[in-house]
Amino acid sequence: MAARKDIDGSASVPAFYGNELRWKREAAGLTLQRMLEGSFYGASYLSEIERGQRRMPLDLARHVDRVLETDGFFARRCEDVRKSRTHLHAPYFQDALELEAQARDIEEWNPMLLPGPLQLEPYIREIIHAFNPKDDEPTVERKIAARRARAWVFEEAEGPVSWVVLHESILRNPIVPGAIMAEQLEHVAAVARRRHYVPQVIPCNAGAYPFMMGSTLLMTFSDGPPVVYTEGMYSGQLIDDPGIVEQYQDAYNRLRAAALPPKVSLKMIEDAAEDYGNGNDARRLERRLLAD
Missing domain, CATH: 3.30.870 (Endonuclease; Chain A)
Structure with a gap:
């Protein structure tokens, strides 16, 4: 099995929370598929969130909080991640x-x-x-x-x-x-x-x-x-x-x-x-x- 590539959580706010998500998911012993049971999302989608390549939607953040019992942590952080995505677009x-x-x-x-x-x-x-x-x-x-x-x-x-x-x-x-x-x-x-x-x-x-x-x-x-x-x-x-x-x-x-x-x-x-x-x-x- 290939070695897992670590995520640099200091690279950006999305990367930081993506890294935190993967750490908590693996600590709970859950695969990507198991984490998403009961949601509408796919494993590749969640993987991209963990790598800081995609922002987590609020409904998925609430699902993650329920599964990991993280007391609303990821739902509260959605706004932080959104604000970090500075761009020249509106x-x-x-x-x-x-x-x-x-x-x-x-x-x-x-x-x-x-x-x-x-x-x-x-x-x-x-x-x-x-x-x-x-x-x-x-x-x-x-x-x-x-x-x-x-x-x-x-x-x-x-x-x-x-x-x-x-x-x-x-x-x-x-x-x-x-x-x-x-x-x-x-x-x-x-x-x-x-x-x-x-x-x-x-x-x-x-x-x-x-x-x-x-x-x-x-x-x-x-x-x-x-x-x-x-x-x-x-x-x-x-x-x-x-x-x-x-x-x-x-x-x-x-x-x-x-x-x-x-x-x-x-x-x-x-x-x-x-x-x-x-x-x-x-x-x-x-x-x-x-x-x-």
Whole structure:
């Protein structure tokens, strides 16, 4: 048997509590599987927590406290670990960001913007200036780098299976100059052509449909229950209640049914990119509005 690699509990707050968890579990004579009996989580999930690679959810912390009889120790420490996860992403996005790295499948909807991992630097810069106009240039550069670091979600083959529904207005209302918008949409289409995610577009004349307000991220996992993350301009919420998550999933299925088929959607994205590149976007929008 290979020697067990010790955890450096001084490396971070999550590593410290992960080390403490493993010590107490092994002192109780429990395997990872035995520790998790009666919970919804898998052994690999708990192993990552013990290695400081994943934050322990509150419901799992309470389960651990019951099994190990630790008088609420791990539940009380959840907030300490959460606060330690400093990042250039918004604080309310931290939990969703951590789960994104572990997701098996991701389904995303945004009525106004392209998904963050598909955004290129100029597009990201415009969003940051609009949402956080007081940020200085070094902060903006760090935020751009942090967002581009998430590109693997859609761009790399080993990323999760992803399905993205976009509103047509994202293609028709550029937030960057035409030539840059063309490059951005060409990138979106190129990633889709490599089959790293499936795009669908809700047309402007679709009428009423679910998720008409706010962005939504649905994530499923191999070793844990699914979750939903919803976000407004300066706030976000992670939802793990099974009944509510199921409602969101049903609504997302209806959203996909209201959207154009993937091949038609991809062609629409490519056509929009071509129009921006040729300077024809204004005329195309005028024709579309007249047709509607």
